[in-house]
Amino acid sequence: MAITKTVGEYVFGSGSFEQLADLLRPRREIEGAPVVFLLDHFFAGSGLMSRLPAEDDDQILMVDTTDEPTTDSVDGFTLRVRETCDREPAAVVAIGGGSTLDTGKAVSNLLTNPGQAADYQGWDLLRHRGVFKIGVPTISGTGAEASRTCVMLNAEKNIKLGMISEFSIFDQLLLDPDLTSTVPREQFFHTAMDTYIHCVESLGGRFRHPVADSFSKEALRLCRESLLEDDMQSPGSREKLMVASYLGGSAIGNSFVGVVHPVSAGLSMVFHTHHCIGNCIALNGLDEFYPEEAAEFRRMRDVQNIPPPPKVCTGVTEDQLVQLYDATIVHAKPLANALGDRFADILNFDKAASIFRQL
Numbered sequence: 349m350a351i352t353k354t355v356g357e358y359v360f361g362s363g364s365f366e367q368l369a370d371l372l373r374p375r376r377e378i379e380g381a382p383v384v385f386l387l388d389h390f391f392a393g394s395g396l397m398s399r400l401p402a403e404d405d406d407q408i409l410m411v412d413t414t415d416e417p418t419t420d421s422v423d424g425f426t427l428r429v430r431e432t433c434d435r436e437p438a439a440v441v442a443i444g445g446g447s448t449l450d451t452g453k454a455v456s457n458l459l460t461n462p463g464q465a466a467d468y469q470g471w472d473l474l475r476h477r478g479v480f481k482i483g484v485p486t487i488s489g490t491g492a493e494a495s496r497t498c499v500m501l502n503a504e505k506n507i508k509l510g511m512i513s514e515f516s517i518f519d520q521l522l523l524d525p526d527l528t529s530t531v532p533r534e535q536f537f538h539t540a541m542d543t544y545i546h547c548v549e550s551l552g553g554r555f556r557h558p559v560a561d562s563f564s565k566e567a568l569r570l571c572r573e574s575l576l577e578d579d580m581q582s583p584g585s586r587e588k589l590m591v592a593s594y595l596g597g598s599a600i601g602n603s604f605v606g607v608v609h610p611v612s613a614g615l616s617m618v619f620h621t622h623h624c625i626g627n628c629i630a631l632n633g634l635d636e637f638y639p640e641e642a643a644e645f646r647r648m649r650d651v652q653n654i655p656p657p658p659k660v661c662t663g664v665t666e667d668q669l670v671q672l673y674d675a676t677i678v679h680a681k682p683l684a685n686a687l688g689d690r691f692a693d694i695l696n697f698d699k700a701a702s703i704f705r706q707l
C-alpha cells in the first residue's frame with residue numbers, strides 16, 4: 349500500500365495574490381524571523397515585484413530560469429540565505445514557473461537538512477521537514493505546485509532527478525490565474541502540455557491508482573476544453589489550466605509518468621532543453637508508444653496556432669546518443685510503469701537512438 353500526501357492548504361481565485369501577506373502573518377508571528385522570497389527573474393522590475401508583501405529584513409532572491417535548476421544553483425541559493433539570515437526563515441515563498449517553484453522547495457529542504465542538494469536526489473532521503481514553504485505558480489502546467497519532488501540537473505552524475513519526499517510538498521499554495529496573463533504564447537502552450545502528458549502517462553501506466561486516475565481524467569478534460577475548444581489564454585481557460593496543472597501534479601504524486609518524461613530528461617541533460625518544450629519534442633516523436641496522444645498534441649497545436657517544436661537532435665553524435673540513452677534509461681520507475689519490468693529490452697539503445705535521431 350502506498351502512502352500518499354498532497355498540499356494541505358491552498359487559496360484559489362482571481363486576485364488572490366493580495367492574500368499573500370495574510371498567509372505570511374501567522375508565520376512571522378510564530379517564528380519571529382524574516383521571509384525569503386524566490387522570484388522568477390521574468391518578473392524583475394515588474395508590477396508583481398512591487399506587490400510583494402516584503403518587510404524590512406526579508407530577502408528577495410531572483411531566480412534566473414534561463415537554465416533549469418541544478419544541484420549547484422540550489423546550493424548557491426541556500427548559502428545566500430544562510431549567509432544573510434542568522435535564523436531559520438519564517439517561510440520560503442517561491443513565485444514563478446516550475447523551475448522557481450522547485451528551487452524554492454529544494455532550498456527550503458536544505459535549510460533544515462545538512463549537506464548538499466545532490467545528497468538528497470532520490471526517494472525519501474530527506475530526514476527533516478523543511479522551512480515552511482508557500483508556492484505561487486505564475487504559469488500552469490508543470491504541476492510543481494502539487495508534486496512531491498523538486499527536480500534538479502546534476503551534471504556530475506548525468507542525471508535529472510528531484511528530492512522525492514513528502515517534505516518536498518508545499519505547505520500552502522496561492523493559485524491566482526491572473527498571474528498567468530503575461531506568459532508568452534508558445535511557452536504557455538508547451539507548459540500546459542506538460543499537464544496533458546502527466547495525465548496520459550499516468551493513465552497509460554501499469555501502476556494505476558484510483559485517486560490518480562480521477563485527478564488525471566478531470567485534468568485531461570480541462571486541458572481538452574482549453575486547448576481544443578477555446579483560446580487557451582482567455583481568462584476562463586487560464587483558470588481551467590491552473591486547476592488542471594494542480595490536479596495533474598497531484599495525479600503524478602499518486603502514480604508515475606511514462607516514456608515521455610525520461611526521453612525529455614535525456615534532452616535536458618545533453619542539450620539543456622527545458623522540461624516542457626522537451627516533453628513536447630519527445631511526445632511528437634513517440635507515436636509508437638503514444639499514437640493517439642501524439643496525434644491529439646498536433647491537433648491542439650493546430651487549434652492554438654503553435655508551430656511544431658524545434659529539431660534538437662539534428663547532427664547528434666554517437667557520444668551524445670550514448671549520453672542521451674544513459675540519462676533516459678536511468679529513470680527505471682517511469683519506464684517500468686509504461687513498458688513493464690523488461691523496459692530496457694523494449695527501449696534498448698538501438699530503439700532509443702532511432703527515436704532520438706528524429707527529434
Ligand SMILES: [Fe+2]
Nearest residue numbers: 490542546609
Ligand atoms: Fe512534467
